[in-house]
Amino acid sequence: MRLRERLAHGEFVITCEAAPPKGADVGPALEAVRKLAPKVHAFNVTDLQSSVLRMSSWALCALIKREGFEPILQMTCRDRNRLALQADLLGAWALGIENVLVLTGDHPVLGDHPQAMPVFDLDSVQLIAVIQALNSGRDLAGNELSGRTDFFVGAAVNPTAEPLEPHLAKLRLKAKLGIGFIQTQVVYDPQAFVRFVQKLDGVRVPMLVGIIPLKSAKMARFMNEHIAGVHVPEEIIKVMERAKTPEERRQRSVEICARIVRAVRPYCQGIHFMPMGWEDCVPDIVELAGI
Amino acid sequence: MLVSELKPIGEILGSLRPGERVFVVACGGCAQTTGAGGEKAIQTLKSAVLEGEHPVVGALEIPFLCNKALIGLKLSRVRTTVDKAEVFVVASCGVGVQAVATVTGKPTVPASNTLYYGAFQGVWPAEERCARCGECVLAETGGICPLTVCPKGLLHGPCGGSYQGECELEPGRPCGWQKIYDRLAELGRLDLFEKFRPPKDRRRALDVPLSRRRTTLWDLEFWEE
Numbered sequence A: 001m002r003l004r005e006r007l008a009h010g011e012f013v014i015t016c017e018a019a020p021p022k023g024a025d026v027g028p029a030l031e032a033v034r035k036l037a038p039k040v041h042a043f044n045v046t047d048l049q050s051s052v053l054r055m056s057s058w059a060l061c062a063l064i065k066r067e068g069f070e071p072i073l074q075m076t077c078r079d080r081n082r083l084a085l086q087a088d089l090l091g092a093w094a095l096g097i098e099n100v101l102v103l104t105g106d107h108p109v110l111g112d113h114p115q116a117m118p119v120f121d122l123d124s125v126q127l128i129a130v131i132q133a134l135n136s137g138r139d140l141a142g143n144e145l146s147g148r149t150d151f152f153v154g155a156a157v158n159p160t161a162e163p164l165e166p167h168l169a170k171l172r173l174k175a176k177l178g179i180g181f182i183q184t185q186v187v188y189d190p191q192a193f194v195r196f197v198q199k200l201d202g203v204r205v206p207m208l209v210g211i212i213p214l215k216s217a218k219m220a221r222f223m224n225e226h227i228a229g230v231h232v233p234e235e236i237i238k239v240m241e242r243a244k245t246p247e248e249r250r251q252r253s254v255e256i257c258a259r260i261v262r263a264v265r266p267y268c269q270g271i272h273f274m275p276m277g278w279e280d281c282v283p284d285i286v287e288l289a290g291i
Numbered sequence B: 001m002l003v004s005e006l007k008p009i010g011e012i013l014g015s016l017r018p019g020e021r022v023f024v025v026a027c028g029g030c031a032q033t034t035g036a037g038g039e040k041a042i043q044t045l046k047s048a049v050l051e052g053e054h055p056v057v058g059a060l061e062i063p064f065l066c067n068k069a070l071i072g073l074k075l076s077r078v079r080t081t082v083d084k085a086e087v088f089v090v091a092s093c094g095v096g097v098q099a100v101a102t103v104t105g106k107p108t109v110p111a112s113n114t115l116y117y118g119a120f121q122g123v124w125p126a127e128e129r130c131a132r133c134g135e136c137v138l139a140e141t142g143g144i145c146p147l148t149v150c151p152k153g154l155l156h157g158p159c160g161g162s163y164q165g166e167c168e169l170e171p172g173r174p175c176g177w178q179k180i181y182d183r184l185a186e187l188g189r190l191d192l193f194e195k196f197r198p199p200k201d202r203r204r205a206l207d208v209p210l211s212r213r214r215t216t217l218w219d220l221e222f223w224e225e
Helices: A003-008 A027-039 A057-066 A082-094 A124-135 A165-177 A190-198 A217-226 A234-242 A246-267 A281-289 B009-014 B038-051 B068-076 B079-084 B094-104 B176-187 B190-194 B216-224
Strands: A013-018 A042-045 A071-076 A099-103 A152-157 A181-186 A207-211 A270-273 B002-006 B022-027 B056-062 B087-091 B108-110 B112-117
Touching: A003 A013, A003 A181, A013 A027, A027 A057, A027 A281, A042 A057, A057 A071, A057 A082, A071 A082, A082 A124, A099 A124, A124 A152, A124 A165, A152 A165, A165 B176, A165 B190, A190 A246, A207 A246, A217 A234, A234 A246, A246 A281, A270 A281, B002 B038, B009 B038, B022 B038, B022 B094, B038 B056, B038 B087, B056 B068, B056 B079, B068 B079, B068 B094, B087 B094, B094 B108, B176 B190
Parallel strands: A013 A042, A013 A270, A042 A071, A071 A099, A099 A152, A152 A181, A181 A207, A207 A270, B022 B056, B022 B087, B087 B108
Antiparallel strands: B002 B112
């Protein structure tokens, strides 16, 4: 069953990030996808995450599709103007890719080619409108297209952003333009997520909550300091600190994630894993959380 | 106001051929106001060029190097030295460098890098900058320009990198869209925050159409040439 059907049927869905390789060898990325496939319904292929150069998202999406799994094309506004975005979308559709997660994209200054031109010809809200235009058989300029796409469009939000209101307002605008699913930034504080859900009035879109397994207390502190919008509560960092061996750390991390998953489950329709190299934790979390 | 700064001297000298006769021109407009033009730049460049062993045959401050008629007038009064010069070194914004190149028809070396523009912000580090986008949206954004206040120039609210009012670009940098949100809230106009704005017509920012160029001043400059 496709992602859109699963969500329409009220199924609890699991998605997971798959990062294209930093290079030409796509083998290990596909191997990771194959291993996770029994537990994951769809794979989000990142689009030069953190503005670090990697293989293009659509290429790995197409390869994942060829393996018989379902890809979600992540598309940022950072690197392509409106012509290139539309061209890539049409190409992705031809390759059988039907899910798109629309993102603003990190600024190039944060990545490994900081001298690059930040494009942002369109923003994420406008890109949603462009995809809706392609779905209706027209391009952004209003020209008629030969055939139309039928993309299932998703948007992102940070439920624990502070202050939350501007982000909520932007999400409402995205929902008005037509989105089929939401994947969130990582959530470590389930109560903050519940507060966010209660403020969502009017936005009725299936939501998948972001989970990143912590590798160590150090990683948690680093994210708190350097990753905008991520906040790991002190008590979680303390739990990670008390774990002394790598096995123990992994176990604690899996438990923390499973606890968050159980806590948010009644308020969402799925989980979105961003394992950052710890793909092998995902099945354990899924199992322990009982989903 | 266009804000410029002098290039490293080595870079300027690297653009000159050995022993070339140099004429230094400095702008007395924006460049002087922002510290990279006028008499100060002339003195810096003259001594640097001499140290680099290039004869300086002339030097001149011109009030506004963006005015080609004025450049023509001023240079015509020192015609003999201008004729002797093999290369012009120009302390000005990019407009001034191009204007000198057009008027003299000689090789022209920029002594400056043009950094940005917009009112007096070059002199006082203020925030109200204009990106001359040609499609002003300030009525909808509480009088704060999203194109210049947000490094991504977004038109619809903050990106995911905005946290506790800060931008993802560098610590301490305020998120522009948080500022716009707060201002609209103060004004009681948050309805504007959730308004859809179509993609910008980028042509407006990238080029000046021919019709716009045909002003009286423009014609005068052509006539002067």
